[in-house]
Amino acid sequence: MSRLSFKEIRGTEDILPEKIGVWRRMENAAREVFDLYCYEELRTPILEETGLFISGVGETSDIVTKQMFSLADRKGRSLTLRPEGTAPIIRAYLKHRIYKNPIAKIFYMGPFFRSERPQAGRERQFHQIGAEAIGCDNPSMDAEVISLLIHLLNKFGITGGRLELNSVGCSLCQGPYKEKLREYFAGEETPLCPDCQRRLNKNPLRVLDCKRPECQSLIVDAPPLPDYLCNSCSEHFQKVQAILKSLSISYHLHPYLVRGLDYYTRTAFEITHPALGSQNAVAAGGRFDNLVEKMGGELTPAVGFALGMERIILIQEKEKVTAPLETRLSVYLAPQGKEAFQEMVNLLKELRQNGIKSELDYEGKRLKNQLRLANKLNAQYVAILGEEELRRKTITLKNMDTGKQEELPIDLSDCLNFISKVLHLIPPHI
Ligand SMILES: [Zn+2]
Ligand SMILES: [Zn+2]
Known part of the structure; x- marks a missing residue:
């Protein structure tokens, strides 16, 4: 095939x-x-x-x-x-x-x-x-x-x-200037490029725009336009x-x-x-x-x-100009296991609906790989929900800049309030 x-x-x-x-x-x-x-x-x-x-x-x-x-x-x-x-x-x-x-x-x-x-x-x-x-x-x-x-x-x-x-x-001052240009270029011994010879008849101003070396060498001594205004x-x-x-x-x-x-x-x-x-x-x-x-x-x-x-x-x-970063990924959600994944799907929806840029691991990666990916995505926080957290009904929130971890209750609205607070956002109304 x-x-x-x-x-x-x-x-x-x-x-x-x-x-x-x-x-x-x-x-x-x-x-x-x-x-x-x-x-x-x-x-x-x-x-x-x-x-x-x-x-x-x-x-x-x-x-x-x-x-x-x-x-x-x-x-x-x-x-x-x-x-x-x-x-x-x-x-x-x-x-x-x-x-x-x-x-x-x-x-x-x-x-x-x-x-x-x-x-x-x-x-x-x-x-x-x-x-x-x-x-x-x-x-x-x-x-x-x-x-x-x-x-x-x-x-x-x-x-x-x-x-x-x-x-x-x-148009008033260009007329006499164009005549002046025609006279000047016609009087020169070395010819203009073929394009410019055509331009000279139709619109001699165009000649001044030519980048060809043979024309450039003539242009530098041409009558200056501002003198004819x-x-x-x-x-x-x-x-x-x-x-x-x-x-x-x-x-x-x-x-x-x-x-x-x-x-x-x-x-x-x-x-x-x-x-x-x-x-x-x-x-x-x-x-x-x-x-x-x-x-x-x-x-x-x-x-x-x-x-x-x-x-x-x-x-x-x-010039290696560093423009300000695009809105940074605020939270990367890292669930471990099916039950945790379902909890996090709900949290993801709440976060996004409250204007918090967030992403979820849909592939059931291991925690180590989730953290590596979060790092690559330049996430500010990773929210971790593993077996231990599920048992204690908490979520671990890891600050990716400082490495500091905090545990918060798994309750959606508490969770959202906390994340908004650490991100310095106005507390959401839910
Ligand atoms: Zn004029
Ligand atoms: Zn030319």
Whole structure:
């Protein structure tokens, strides 16, 4: 008989139970921080119309030209696994008219998909946490979004990142700058890579994003973008910097930072981290004042960011960040024999119903093995019920940190009260 064997698709990963705590802690911590800044969660579908990303992210972006996972549905319509979060959020914002108060502060988290060569911290199915503040053009909102991002990173135990900051201007100032760039690159003797030669015609800003060495060597002397900002973009950029300074957030100006998506205007930023090596951006974002209008809404300014969860975990591992433990197992129940097992099944139910994380040995192990397993599960207490205890109508409660043992009555409510007390919980009402 032949056996089937299936593998995960290249660039995707199973997140195993022993790893899930890291993910959940990150998600929970993010929810806590977002709540402090009054952001609310919006969950959009994984599948969207392909056109959403072409018009939202931009025809010339790498995402649209090279990286989308697209498929045809049974009627031949093109659908795409979401490669980024902002276009879907704006689609939902418009459809459900979330024009509230008057700023909509939205966060999201979940899987995204891009067809890239998989490497550490760059999977084909990857996970992002992102936020968008829609409806505010005040530079203090740019600074708030950046400070929220740094707050999140700190909450994940990550320090030592570097904030790179730029302004990519508006449609008014980008026109003359793009001309300047075309002139500059056309005048150079060494040619740009073939991709960039195409980009030069369609959207020369894209060239600044190219990582190829032949292009990089030309980019370092290109005209700096901030020199070509119009008055109002320049003023906005100055104000963002002044507010960041007043918030004691240090940043580095990076005049060629443009980000890989077409929708950015004005503020653009990235946070890089040395632990990530050459793929060193852990989070990025910026302002996108034209996207809502481009997608069919009123002209609505907005600013946001997204961070890569795989990259956060990579940094945590490399920097040996010890995040706080997941709720510890409070009690491991170790019965000896059938009668004791039945007693413990009842106690287990009471403990769990009273919010005490507990586990039972279902396999009738010997006490020595039960204690070993309890240790492995990092249990705070082991409740032992053997023949001796049954005879005396007691349970032995062993503190696994101190080794100290106590005997308590087998009565369920007494037992529960005692365990709650030693765990410093509010006494349960039963
Ligand atoms: Zn401008
Ligand atoms: Zn290039």
